[in-house]
Amino acid sequence: MSGIISAFGYLGITALMAIESACVPVPSEVIMPFAGYLTTTGRFSILLVIICGAIGNLIGSIIAYAVGFYGGRPFIKRFGKYVFIREEELNKAEKFFQKHGNLSVFFSRVLPIIRTFISLPAGMAKMPFGKFSFYTLIGSLFWSTALSFLGVFLGKNWQNIEGYFRKFDWLIGILLIFGIIYFIYKKIKKEN
DSSP: OHHHHHHHHHHHHHHHHHHHHTTOOOOHHHHHHHHHHHHHTTSSOHHHHHHHHHHHHHHHHHHHHHHIIIIIHHHHHHHGGGGTOOHHHHHHHHHHHHHHHHHHHHHHTTSTTHHHHTHHHHHHTTOOHHHHHHHHHHHHHHHHHHHHHHHHHHGGGTTHHHHHHHHHHHHHHHHHHHHHHHHHHHHHHHHO
């Protein structure tokens, strides 16, 4: 990733952040601190790094949103029963995003793992595109700013941050797995 940023500059930052937000596991926790570090060498402007990161997030999030928006409901209706998701639950998810979507999209943008996938259910819930884009951009600006300045602060030691974020990613991943197992257990128990 550092090679892509070094070779393609601002376009590389934007592209990598777009890929990450389109649900491909490319860690923004590495992209943005490295770009932030490069601002201390005079290679980049901190303002442009932050803007490129946020715009990349928005582009990738729009792609994931479109997948959820256009393909989500039919896919869940067809295959959801195999993962214990019924249409009533999909309706509840849509109602949730209609009621809380703005805040959930905004706050999820600063949570590792969750930030990458929140666009799919937002699209499935048909969250208004303008609101989705606005809250995604604002949340992404916060995330890009924090990670960029962390790279500035750490300087040449910017790579040290990756280990800390990886530990947090594992914790969230484990909690999600336990949540899914609990959800399946409750569904099986309810149906019996």
